[in-house]
Amino acid sequence: MGNELNELATFAIVANERSFTRAAAKLGVSQSALSHTIRRLEQRLEFQLLARTTKSVAPTAAGAALLKDLSPALEQITRALDKARSVRHRPAGRLRIVMSRSAAVMVLLPRLSAFAEAYPDVVLDVVTVTGPVDIVAGEFDGGIQLGEYVQKDMIAVRVSQELRLAVVGSPGYFASRSIPRKPKDLNDHRCLNLRLPSGPYRWQFEQGRKAITIGVNGPLIIDDTNMVIQAALTGAGLGLAYEEQVAEHVAEHRLIRVLENWTPPIPGFFMYYPSRQHQPAALTALVNALRYSK
Numbered sequence: 001m002g003n004e005l006n007e008l009a010t011f012a013i014v015a016n017e018r019s020f021t022r023a024a025a026k027l028g029v030s031q032s033a034l035s036h037t038i039r040r041l042e043q044r045l046e047f048q049l050l051a052r053t054t055k056s057v058a059p060t061a062a063g064a065a066l067l068k069d070l071s072p073a074l075e076q077i078t079r080a081l082d083k084a085r086s087v088r089h090r091p092a093g094r095l096r097i098v099m100s101r102s103a104a105v106m107v108l109l110p111r112l113s114a115f116a117e118a119y120p121d122v123v124l125d126v127v128t129v130t131g132p133v134d135i136v137a138g139e140f141d142g143g144i145q146l147g148e149y150v151q152k153d154m155i156a157v158r159v160s161q162e163l164r165l166a167v168v169g170s171p172g173y174f175a176s177r178s179i180p181r182k183p184k185d186l187n188d189h190r191c192l193n194l195r196l197p198s199g200p201y202r203w204q205f206e207q208g209r210k211a212i213t214i215g216v217n218g219p220l221i222i223d224d225t226n227m228v229i230q231a232a233l234t235g236a237g238l239g240l241a242y243e244e245q246v247a248e249h250v251a252e253h254r255l256i257r258v259l260e261n262w263t264p265p266i267p268g269f270f271m272y273y274p275s276r277q278h279q280p281a282a283l284t285a286l287v288n289a290l291r292y293s294k
Contacts, residue, residue: 004041004044005077006037007037007038007040007041007044008041008070008074009074010023010027010034010037010038010041011038011041011049011050011063011066011067011070012067012070012071012074013026013027014034014038014050014057015049015050015057015058015059015063015064015067016067018056018057018058019056019057020034020035020057038050047060047062048060048062048063049062049063049066050063090121090281091119091121091122091281091282091284091285092119092121092122092281092282093121093122093123093280093282094122094123094124094125095122095123095124095125095141095142095280095282095283095286096125096127096139096140096141097124097125097126097127097140097141097142097143097144097286098126098127098128098129098133098135098138098140098142098143098144099126099127099128099129099143099144099145100128100129100130100131100144100145100225101128101130101224101225101226102225102226102241102242102245103144103145103269104126104128104144105226105245106160106242106244106245106269107144107159107160107269107290108124108126108144108290111289111290112124114289115285115286115289118285118289119282119285119289122282122285122286124286127140130194130195130196130197130223130224131149131196131197131198132145132149132197133145134151135154135272135273135274136274141273141280141283142271142272142273142283142286142287143271143272143273144159144269144270144271144272144290145269145270145272146163146266146267146268146269146270147266147267147268147269147270148266148267150270150272151272153274153275154272154273154274154275155272155273155274155275156270156271156272157270157271157272157287157290157291158268158269158270158291158292159268159269159270159271159290159291159292160268160269160292161268161292161294162265162266162267162268163242163243163244163265163266163267163268163269164242164243164263164264164265164266165240165241165242165243165263165266166240166241166242166243166245166246166250166257166260166263167180167186167203167238167239167240167257167258167259167263168229168232168238168239168240168241168246168249168250168255168256168257168258169189169232169235169237169238169239169255169256169258170232170233170234170235170254170255170256171253171254171256172235173190173232173235173236173237173238174256177189179256179258180238180258180259181259182259182262183203183205183212183214183259183262184212184214186203186214186216186238187214187216187217189216189218189237189238190217190218190219190236190237190238191203191216191217191218191237191238191239191240192218192219192220192222192228192231192232192236192237192238192239192240193216193218193220193221193222193228193240194221194222194223194224194225194228194240195221195222195223200215200216200221201240202214202215202216203215203216203240205259205262205263206262206263206264207261207262207264212262216238218236218237218238219236219237220236220237225241225242225245226245228240228241229241229245229246229249229255232255233249233254233255238258243263268292271286271287271290271291273287
């Protein structure tokens with residue numbers, strides 16, 4: 001089908017130019033190669049398309065009839081190809097991006113208005129998930145994830161500063177309970193946990209060279225950090241969230257932060273995408289808009 005379409009397009013150029021010499025120059029091929037292409041097409045169709053003399057070339061009646069039907073279709077294909085090529089250079093079209101809800105709130109939403117203003121022809125089709133995602137298998141153009149979860153064969157661009165996790169509880173919760181001083185003290189507390197595809201998240205702590213992982217227990221396991229925070233505000237238990245997400249609640253004394261010296265910085269969020277030779281301009285624009293700089 002591809003060769004036949006090329007041959008038909010070649011025939012149309014020769015017929016319109018009425019010259020193998022001019023058509024060959026326009027296509028950047030030799031006259032002999034061009035003649036061979038037309039002969040092969042005529043053999044396949046089993047009728048003559050072009051009448052040739054030593055001085056001129058003109059469509060036969062059958063060739064002229066075919067050209068009349070063919071020209072609108074070829075023009076439509078040319079317009080479609082030009083439109084597709086323009087996407088490579090002009091940010092436009094739909095981008096499928098996958099990220100956690102936290103990344104959407106902390107990274108994308110603060111910059112969305114400026115991006116939408118700068119690139120009105122780009123539509124971000126965002127899917128929020130919890131945990132790592134294979135963006136190639138999921139047919140996504142890119143994703144935003146914690147650096148530790150980005151596959152090594154991906155191109156990764158930092159889109160946030162380093163992050164810290166924070167364990168928080170409400171004043172009401174602590175009214176009848178002691179403040180945990182060490183991670184193992186969490187065994188005596190109700191904890192609100194985040195669900196990953198692999199199961200409930202095991203809380204990880206580190207101090208100096210000492211690393212501790214705790215499988216916490218409590219009344220809630222859910223896949224949304226923002227709902228963990230809301231539940232902590234009601235006094236339901238201790239929640240684990242990013243420092244940035246709870247900073248205002250802590251400053252306003254709605255939440256109390258504990259075990260702060262056990263939560264060192266982690267790399268933060270990265271936008272990642274497959275290495276590709278012809279990257280859509282819309283993806284390049286999004287990466288540049290989200291790129292983190294101090």
